[in-house]
Amino acid sequence: MKNPYLILGLWEQRKNITDKLVQESYLDLVRKYPPDRNPQRFQQIKEAYEQLKTSKNRLQYFLFSTTLADRDDLIAALLPDKEYKRPDLQLIKRVLKK
């Protein structure tokens, strides 16, 4: 993934984003993917944070980023991992039906 908003899971909030929100999201993700266990993922998260941590950084990203989206970007942006929705009984029956 290349888009820092998507990496930090802030795509939907990007219009009303604040430094605090960026920092919170960064810390949440670092807790989830600590550097000792996920060095690559951590690096990606850290770089994304650097790109968005202040309004100046965010404006800079908006103005000069020329990166083309990759597949993971597209998936994350177009298929957001929303809150889990429980299936209805009919779906469970369909899955169990052979």
Added chain:
Amino acid sequence: MTLKDRETNAKNALHYGHYKKAITHLKPLLEAKNIESDRKARWIEWAKTAHTSLAQQLFKSKKYQEVIRVCNSGHRLCELALDTPIYITSLINTNRFDEALEYYLQLSEKSAEGKTARSDLALIRSELAVRAIANDSKIIERLPEDDPVAAGFENACELLDAYCHSNDELVEDKLKLISFRSPYRDLKQIISAAIKLDKGSEADKEKSRETLANISPDSAFFSLAEAFQLTAMDVEEIASSYLSLNNNLQAFVCHAKGWQEEQQKLLNALANLPPEPGFSEIFRIADSCKKIQPEYAREIAQMALVHARVKHSNVITPKRYEQRFGKMDALESQHVEALYEILTYDEEPKDDYFFDPEEQFIDVEEAWEDYLSLLNDENDEKYGGMNPSVSLSNALVYRFFVKLRSRSDTDTRIRRTSIHYLEKSLEYDPLDKESHLDVIRYYLNEKKLKDARDSLNLALKYYPDDLQILLLAVEVAIAGNAFKKASNYAKKILEVDPINRQARNLLCKAHLAHARKQVPGGKWHLLEKELDEAEQWSKDQVNIQAAIVTLRAIMATAQKQKKQASEYLQQLSSLLKTDLNASLIIHLETGATNSEAINCNAKKLHQLAKLKWRPAKKQKKEVLFSFIEMSEACLNDYDEKVVHEAFTALKPALKFIDTADFSLQDYESVLAFWHRTKQTDLSEVYVEKAIKEHGNLPLLIYYRYIDKPFLPFASFSEVEDALHRAKEAGDSRTVTRLISVLEKSGPPMPLGGFNDKHFPDFDLDDDFNDLDDDLPLKDLDEDALKILLPELINLAASDKEIISLLQNVVRLPHAKIMEYKDIIGEKGLREMLIAFITKQTEPEDFIAEYESTKEETEKEDKKPKKKSFFSQLNLLFGGDDE
């Protein structure tokens, strides 16, 4: 084939697991008549084994129809029992519930009587339970009430219903009612895990994933476990396995993730994409997602458009974009244009000989200037020019220019232009500390002290207590001889950070510099005070200690305290270990303090120190390296002229160092030092010695010519040969260095004019005759244009044309030209244009130079004019002043 042969074949086939083959041989055997009962009983057993084993194989591959066929055939041939778990499960899986239930009830009875294992029933029961939940609850009606499938059915249904409606309390109750031996046992585990996946902690979730993964693929509830496992995956993981899922699982996952039907279609398209899709694939995806995420679709489509244009692709055109996503507004369109220019600039091959960063940069600059102008207009219209992000955008664009230029920063000219952008960026965003620091450092390095002070004052306005800025403030103050100010700034730093080494050093240097200023005026009390202060701030640096001791010796000599002076100088000698180093410091300090004015020169100090005025020849290698080390530590603290004089005085000693045990590496470091300190004479001596000892290595050829003002015609081929050899040896550093020698020297010049023996022989007259009088300008090469254009400008261009040329060639805005015209006049504009074409002098530099020259002229004019040589002669010989 005889019966015996068939029997052997059947036995072998059975032995090797070829059950179909075994059955083929056993069929005629079992149909044969008049066979001994023992023998037939054996064949029946074999047939049962062959059918059962084949059925098990097929069951594992989920070929239920084939299982039923094999079992039935076995039943006909060898009375194979049909009330087996495999047969019944296969009947269930092919929806033949009536038969399945019949055999199941038979098996249950047998089990009650203890004739079959309980585990045989467990598999069938869980299959029946799944069917009952998924397909047909009528199955339950046909089962006895106390049958475990029927008994647990209602609870299982209520459990699922409670889970689907998020009634987790009821779910908990229902889960408790499912026993370990229940056919709904796996369902219990799956729903418990699903609840934790939804609401549990990270550890619970992890545990739940494990639980789901542990549900056996043979379990009747496996598909449900798989479905919940999928919902716990990341979207990227789902996408990568999505295409292999059946429709029901796909629907289950999409529902759980809350994806709409259009998103499900999109997931299909995304799952087919490579990890790094190209611009055309991205444009296609953008087109198909524009209803779901219109803004994102436009964004990625615009970027695809930019990349397509850079690659000269016609697949995505602005027109096509417009058809799919609507028209871009002017600002959006200009942003796309500006991004295109950045990418084009980045794509240019920088190592190409013909690559001109300046030329390429102009396009980037223009595109972004246009973008800013649109942005500023919009800001004025909509927000009355008060939108802070617009101001910041301006600043960021100018800083981006600096960054972009630094990528191809090959000469100081580019840096000069960069400073202009940095200053502009600070107008829009004065809080950017890094830019302040860069600007101050630039002016300080360029020795433009007034500009450095102005920039510093601006920076201090926003960052009055910043240590980095205060450190630079000390340096600026020292450079401008404002020692008190420097000391104040340094003390301010030390108040915040008492052990700041840099501040202590700078403070010490400020005191030392101030002390030196006191020598010519003989203000000994002040000098003593400053030296004490300097000593206090730097106790561990030998060169500073040496300078302090030498200054004290100068003071003592000037006050005719010879004994004390000698003591100080002895202290100096013991501090510096070698006479050459002591001599260096004496020369530097007497030069820096102008002590000649107080009748104390280097020679006198040498005598007092009992140092030889001309140090002994053929000194050891270590003496030279200690000298270089000492020089490196202190040369930056002295004026260039003082250093030059010190080196000149020490040249005889430096020339005759014993080089007998010099390695090539020794030569290289010594030559590098002479080059850095611009000691051409010394460099010449050492390079020739090195070549004599080590041959004409490419590196030595580089040092032979790097300090020459131009490359003699005869030496051109020598450098080219060295370059060729360095290339062959793969020594890229020396290659770059030798190229710089060739580039610096330009084309070979006939040193001895046309009489030079190396100058190519040709008839000049013929060449002149060949010249076409009407040679068009466009056919001339760049060098020729550089010579001819100034002439043409002087001869032909009108003032209006000069202004037009300044606009088009120098790319100066009209308003700026008019501003410059007010300062330098029309004639000045003409000169500015010529200077730009011939010397690449930037207009700002031209103006700055003009103004400084003007200031000097004015000062000179104000001074009482000295009488000229001729007027003095006239006075001597009694003539008129004039």
